[in-house]
Amino acid sequence: MKSVALDNVSKSYGGVEAVKSISFQVAKGEFMGILGPSGCGKSSTLRMIAGLEDITSGELRFDGVVVNDLSPKDRGIGMGFENYALYQPLSVRQNISFPLEARGVPRAEIGPRVAKIAKLMEVEDVLDRRPYELSGGQQQRVSLARALVRDPSVLLLDEPLSHMDRHARVRLRARIRHIHDAIGATSIYVTHDQEEAVALCDRVAVMNFGDLQQIGTVEELWLKPRNRFVAGFLGQPAMNFLPAVVHDGHRLRFDIEGQPMMTVRQALPGRGKQVTFGIRPEHIRIGGNDATMPGRVVLVEMEGDVDVITIDVGGVELKTRSGTHRSMAPGDAVMLAFPEVSQHVFDGEDDAAPALN
């Protein structure tokens, strides 16, 4: 496995820039996610790394060596797709050994290599079956075995879980992480599902409209989102946003009924400037001594062990999560606290608004 570096990589289709000069590195052995809504450029980025798309400008390097002009075959990529793309007439064993045979690996070497990867993927009991005789999860594992058997330079995964039912998906997700760790793979995982990216990846690159919005560990993205888009994209329910106006250095006035004032730790821009205050549902506290923001429960939605509670605060609806042991009902008056460490303030009102420190 190798390290991967993108250096000002762009992709244009005609006059449309799908990927706008993005740069990041993936260390050897790292599990990197590329996350964003549809059309954000994540799949184009993956396809450029794989060699399935030309790179319009910029440099792509594996272990420091520029690979822009290498064909997909010569880059030595292993790929896992949403559809498993197995050869149905061939047995599982033949599917896995195919890439080795195609490259003229000696027969005596193929057998042990297939056996080894099959054991790791736990498909050794089904080697003589046909793909259609397997469950979706098993097929995906065979597909991964085929991708990994020739010891690729990097493993690229394109939404490999999206066709599975939920019970299988969560378990296969654990398997993918296990396999990555077991072989010390360099993995790049493309998804639109923030929960999947957060679960699996060491670091995540968040994209929107072809731009890299932020790259960081999941904790960094969660606690220190760089702008309003990243803040709102991670988390379910999403971060609550409240419009506000700067009063002075560390005080803002919420642009809601009653126009309550709040002191924040961030240094605020000039008086009268429009900003956005953000707080995650997980971080809002209901009740307690420091709860000073009055609200009224609008709705309680059960999701299992937690309730999602919608609370009207001065005409704006906020969402919080709470254990189901607290019984709350629509109409209940509550007091809320926004703990200082969990407050976010963004300089502006749109997705691009940068976070203030």
Next chain:
Amino acid sequence: MQKLAIEDITKRYGRTVAVDNVSFACAQGEFFSILGASGAGKSTLLKTVAGIVKPDAGRVLLDGGDVTTRPIQERNVAMAFENYSLYPQMKVYENIAFPLRAPTRPRRLSPTEEREKVVHVAKILSIEPYLDRLPGQLSGGQRQRVSLARAMVREPNVFLLDEPLAHLDAKLKFQTRTRLKQLALEIGATTLYVTHDFREALSLSDRILILREGRIEQIGTPKEIYHQPATDFVAALVGDPPMNLIDGRLRSEGGRLRFEVEDAPVPIVIDLPSAQATVNVRDDGLVRLGCRPGDVRYGTGATSGAVRLPVYAVEHSAEASLLSFSLGHDRIVQAQVPGRVTAQVGEPIEIGFPADRLFLFRKTFELGEV
């Protein structure tokens, strides 16, 4: 009072039984969901209530009156489907207003009254800015909300909603779900809601019917369905991360009841309170143990049935960690732990299954091999 009653409905397509002798009743104003996998018969059941599908047996009662043979237009029900079925040549406003102008309406609304109603639902569903556009100019999610608005605008007796949130992305699905619930409460209409998404069913419903291959698996409130799943099937369907289901055998030893897993890498023996019902045991002694990942004890302080297993994989969510352990033979057990746990793969960790958090099921399906 009973608004809607379904009595012994059966529907066959050729030799396939799509709906098999299903009965239930909804109270006035109740939000009632039908939850199941694709092909379970959910949509067929809904269409029977609408009058689009004629059942082979059984009756549909609205307000106590038998409407089984009545056509859809005489039932005062409103439907919204997963596919939006909007009129492409009409603006969004016209599409939403369409049912208000139907000749069967008792009274024609004044243009002001009509606009008020249309704008009201459009606001609730956040599609007010698009009222002057054509459906073709909208995204899939926007079209779906227009379809929903059209169903809701006429304030019918009964709403029939078939996966109305299916095409929305995760964020929008969440928002629209909340709006839908608010709107249903506000109008006080009886709603029959078909979905395959357990979160939608739990969060929206007063009661949930779980349909499995055309038959009722369980009917209950969201709390009952989540906390007292009647079968392993319900347990696997409802909850995230999904409930651990482990097959094993029950043994009675000196008045104590024990659950044992065969062929596990380490012996797994879990003591059960003797009060645990044994009715779910099959003749061959096989039983399926259920424990939600959030209820599995982790690290020191693990209680009954504590086992040491090497960590198979570590994953995270925003504020919790999900640890997986392999029991071999394609079996994975998961524990959800608050905070960010940094366990190494292969590191042995003690986990335990607290006796008061266990379910015993009769095994009714093969666990999919993942």
